[in-house]
Amino acid sequence: MAQGVKIVASSHYVPEDIVTNDDLATIMDTNDEWIQTHTGIKTRHVSLQGENTSDLATKAAQQALEQTLLTPDDIDLIIVTTFTPDGLAPSTAALVQRNLQAKNAWAYDISTACAGFVFGLSTADKFLKANAGKHALVISAEVNSKMMDFNDRTSAVFFGDGAAAFILEASSESLVIAEKMQTIGNSKVVHSGLIAPLNEISANNYPKTSAFHQEGRQVFSEVERLIPAHINDLLQQNDLTPDDIDYFIPHQANLRIIEMLAKKLNQPMNKFVTNVTKYGNTSSAGIAMALDELRHQVPLQGKKVLLTGFGAGFTYGSILCQF
Structure with a gap:
């Protein structure tokens, strides 16, 4: 094994x-x-x-x-x-x-x-x-x-x-040295592709999905309320502090959210890997794209990198990687 x-x-x-x-x-x-x-x-x-x-x-x-x-x-x-x-x-x-x-x-x-x-x-x-x-x-x-x-x-x-x-x-x-995953089911703040059930059998029925929708201020508030504490909990459980992390790669929701996280964690922005300014919010791909860019830009041997995703649902999680 x-x-x-x-x-x-x-x-x-x-x-x-x-x-x-x-x-x-x-x-x-x-x-x-x-x-x-x-x-x-x-x-x-x-x-x-x-x-x-x-x-x-x-x-x-x-x-x-x-x-x-x-x-x-x-x-x-x-x-x-x-x-x-x-x-x-x-x-x-x-x-x-x-x-x-x-x-x-x-x-x-x-x-x-x-x-x-x-x-x-x-x-x-x-x-x-x-x-x-x-x-x-x-x-x-x-x-x-x-x-x-x-x-x-x-x-x-x-x-x-x-x-x-x-x-x-x-x-x-051992790339993954710690992780923490959490979910709070809530489709009101962010949802996409909702499919309504039938009210009757009808020849006119055809499946329809909803467009993406988010309540932006509520999303920001939820992230501000939940994610800094989530990150600190994971680090404390592993006898670490944010100062011990070499790079943070959060979900690339928007630059203002990432700046808020840096402030809440009392960390400089140069420790936060971002690509949102040129790619926008690419949902689940954002962290992966940023990690790929980081791997090809700087030597990561011996570095600790914290990946933190948060999104619709509300589902969030972090993985601490040791390179």
């Missing part, structure tokens, strides 16, 4: 089309100054060339595999975290498995919205530790744009599309 896991490769992929704040201002009552002041977001990548969530996920996975000597046949498990799947069935992970021709892999999705990568990494870590395979592919992928109501400026200006993929290998090393 493996003692732990290690990351052997990672990559991220975003659609080629870039939508600026000025672009959004042509279709809704907003402007660049308002968006940057309230969110810090300048641009976002949006899938306008027919790429769906499984396509972004597949491309990120292919790029990660190209960094190794592994083939798709070497992958035992594929987990895709998303709340913008291609559809309810088959799973987006199953489509990625088909696209990669990873014939030995079993695959499924995890839906915990913006906390997805944290939950996906935690799940893969446990499977590999339990000797349920040697290599796992954890992908976080979102095409948020397809779920937006572009008349809703309080939501649509935040979001972008993207994906990141990590290949994990069973190892004597």
